[in-house]
Amino acid sequence: MQKENIMDYDTVALDEEKNELVIIDQTKLPGKIEIIRLKEAKEIWDAIYLLKVRGAPAIGVAAAYGIYILAAESSADTYEAFYEEFKKKKEYLNSSRPTAVNLSWALNRMEQVVLDKKELPVAEILACLKEEAKEIQAEDIRVCKAIGEYGLSLVKPGDGILTHCNAGQLATSKYGTATAPIYLGEERGYHFRVFADETRPLLQGARLTAFELQSSGVDVTLICDNMSSSVMQKGWVNAVFVGCDRVAANGDTANKIGTSVVAAVADHYKVPVYICAPTSTIDMDTKTGADIKIEERPAEEVTEMWYKERMAPEGVKVYNPAFDVTDHELIAGIVTEYGVARAPYETSLKEIFKKKEEDIRRKKNGRQ
Numbered sequence: 001m002q003k004e005n006i007m008d009y010d011t012v013a014l015d016e017e018k019n020e021l022v023i024i025d026q027t028k029l030p031g032k033i034e035i036i037r038l039k040e041a042k043e044i045w046d047a048i049y050l051l052k053v054r055g056a057p058a059i060g061v062a063a064a065y066g067i068y069i070l071a072a073e074s075s076a077d078t079y080e081a082f083y084e085e086f087k088k089k090k091e092y093l094n095s096s097r098p099t100a101v102n103l104s105w106a107l108n109r110m111e112q113v114v115l116d117k118k119e120l121p122v123a124e125i126l127a128c129l130k131e132e133a134k135e136i137q138a139e140d141i142r143v144c145k146a147i148g149e150y151g152l153s154l155v156k157p158g159d160g161i162l163t164h165c166n167a168g169q170l171a172t173s174k175y176g177t178a179t180a181p182i183y184l185g186e187e188r189g190y191h192f193r194v195f196a197d198e199t200r201p202l203l204q205g206a207r208l209t210a211f212e213l214q215s216s217g218v219d220v221t222l223i224c225d226n227m228s229s230s231v232m233q234k235g236w237v238n239a240v241f242v243g244c245d246r247v248a249a250n251g252d253t254a255n256k257i258g259t260s261v262v263a264a265v266a267d268h269y270k271v272p273v274y275i276c277a278p279t280s281t282i283d284m285d286t287k288t289g290a291d292i293k294i295e296e297r298p299a300e301e302v303t304e305m306w307y308k309e310r311m312a313p314e315g316v317k318v319y320n321p322a323f324d325v326t327d328h329e330l331i332a333g334i335v336t337e338y339g340v341a342r343a344p345y346e347t348s349l350k351e352i353f354k355k356k357e358e359d360i361r362r363k364k365n366g367r368q
C-alpha cells in the first residue's frame, strides 16, 4: 500500500456539510497521521493550546473557521444577541495562545464581518462569515507562495539553508513561510541542502519540518539545536530562513525559542537570517519586541520525555557531532592557573606559558 504522504493532507480545513473543523493532530506526528474533527469551543481552544494545530498562519485559519462554526451554533434571534454571543466566543478562542498575532488578527477580521453586515439576517451573516474564513485560508496560500518567490530570489541552486522550528506547510495552509522558497526551489531544480533544527522542547523541527521536507523529497538533515553553530562554522549554511509569530514595528521578531540564538551565531558567521513573514504576522501596533507577550508553557514540556513515539521521521539524515569548536572571536577570556588570557590569544597564551616556565624554574631553583 502506498505510504501516506503528509503533504497530501490539509493542515486545516472546514467540513462544510457537518460544520466541523478538520485538522491534522500535529502532536501525533511524525509517528501517526491522525485527522481529528472539532466542533465544540473547548475542543477548538484545546487544539490550539496543545499545538494540535499550530504555527501562526494555521492558527489564524483554524480560529477563523472555529469562530464561524461556533457562531453557526447560535440560537440567537436578534442581531444584538447574536453579536453578544459572538464576542464571548471570540474572546474565548483568543485566550488560547498570546504570541502569534494571527490568532487575534483572524478573529478581529471575522468580527468586522459581523459589524459590517449588521443589517443582514443572521443566516446571511453566517454565510458571509464562512466566505471570510475561506478567503483567509485562500489568502494564506497566495501569501505563502509569494513569500516563496521572494525568498527564492535570495538564494541560489545548491545552497545550504538552515531553518528552526516548523514554519512549513504544517504551520500554514500550503507551502509554509520559511519552507516556501524551499518547496518552490524543489519544483525548479534548486536542490537546496536543508538543515532542520530539532527545536526543543516540543521538537517541531524534528517531528514536523524534517518530516514534511523528507516527505517532499527535499534534502534535509536533522540537527540538534546546539549544532547550528557547527554547520555554519563549516560553511554549510548560505542562509537561514525562519518563520515568525509576531513582527514588531521596528522589525524585532518573536519566533520559536532558540531563533535568537541561531541569529546570533549566524551573525558571527556572516550568514544572512531571513524572517519569512506574512503581513498578517506583522503587528505595527507593537512598537518593539519588548512589547510582545511571550507565551510561557508547562514545565513538563521541558522535564518530561513527553514524546513516547518517534521523535523524527524514519530514515531521516542526521548530523550528530559530539563536539563543536567555539571561535576565538566569541571568547572574552581564557582563564588559566596563571591568569586570564585575553585576545589576541596568540600573544596572551604565550605570556601564560612564559609565566608557567618562570614558575617552574623558580620552584626548581628553590629546591636546589
Ligand SMILES: CSC[C@H]1O[C@H](OP(=O)(O)O)[C@H](O)[C@@H]1O
Pocket: 051, 054, 055, 056, 057, 164, 165, 166, 167, 168, 171, 172, 176, 177, 178, 204, 242, 243, 244, 245, 255, 256, 257
Ligand atoms: C509560519 S510561522 C510558524 C511559527 O509558529 C511556530 O510556533 P508554534 O509551533 O509554537 O505554533 C514557530 O514559532 C514558527 O516559526
